Amino acid sequence: MSEVTIAVEQRNEFGKGAARRTRRAGQIPAVLYGHGSDPKHLSLPNVEFARAIRENGHNAVLTLEVAGSGKELALTKTITAHPIKGYIEHVDLVLVKRGEKVVVNVPIVVSGDAASGALVSQELTEVEVEAEAMHIPEQIELSIDGAEIGTQLHASDLELPKGTTLVSDPETMVVNVSEASASMEEDSASEGEEPAEDEVSEEA
Template sequence: MSAEKITAEQRTEFGKGAARRIRRDNKIPAVVYGHGHDPVHVTLPGHATMMAIKHGGANALLDLDIDGTSQLALTKHVQVDPIRRVIEHVDFIAVKSGEKVTVDVPIHVVGDAAAETLVVNENTTLQIEAEATHIPEFFEVSVEGAEAGTQILAKDVELPAGSTLLSDEELLVVNVTQQISAEALEAELEEAEAEVGIVHEEPEAEAAAEEAPAEEPASEE
């Protein structure tokens, strides 16, 4: 993964008011943490930063030019406005070229499994250790032609050279199961409803029996 160059401005104003003013100028407030230094507060160009993060994915790596000093920064948290879908704030971790970092990498399932099967993505990410400048954007897992019963585990996913799997090797990533037919599903639902009906009827019958008055003995004349 190559780092995209972004020119950043170091900022000295903080708080909600300052952040709002930055966003009104179509810029993004951000903070760079790490390497034992105090956090560095910066302002980033809105559109360029949005495109760089979109292109780099969940672990986008940016080369921030902060007042003439280059700093590699790994994206750790992106705050997005839920209505306007624009970036409001970004947290970065400062990294160095060649340094290894721990990241969660998304899994993309591709291909078509065999007919009448259901593909379930049991886990959507894998945790790995990789060089900051060589983090894969995603892992591609193919289910092309996979039959029901096929299971793909973490250890089955091919990792790029220099990467180490940190997730459990036996972690289930993709599970291919037999697709249930509409008729079978309806039959299961009917069976479940019938069982529920039996469970409810028995207590009601017992309650009715308990509440019913005992028969009075016939009077003797």
């Protein structure tokens, strides 16, 4: 897992008006908490934080260089985005220490091709695991190469990196391989259907 350094500032103003001013200045309001310490209200540089998440994923370990307060290691807990415009409104960060075990969600990437005539449904896109903070896997790959119709793969079938343990229910289905022909023919037939003449409205 990548480690990214970001210079941040402490915030002394609070409330909606202060948050809007922070965002207009190209910063993201954030709160850093954990390990029993008092929460720290921070401003994250918008461009640098967005790039770190885009390039390294939500589980990237952030080294926060807090102006006047030294460095802190943190993980992104929650990102709140504007429901319409999509920009980041607020970020919750949690303190971590080197060697500390943390529980996070890691993306599942399905690779390979199932047997001919099979329809592959990925039922689970990420899995909850426990890992050392500085060694969180970026993703967990699940191969379905050659999987026959009727194959079902569960969380317990995932090959986790050394030092990573499964937290999600091991019986949770990740991939279901079923017969594609029936559903594909039905979809194909429905796509080719044209409405009957008596079904067409004659209203002006």
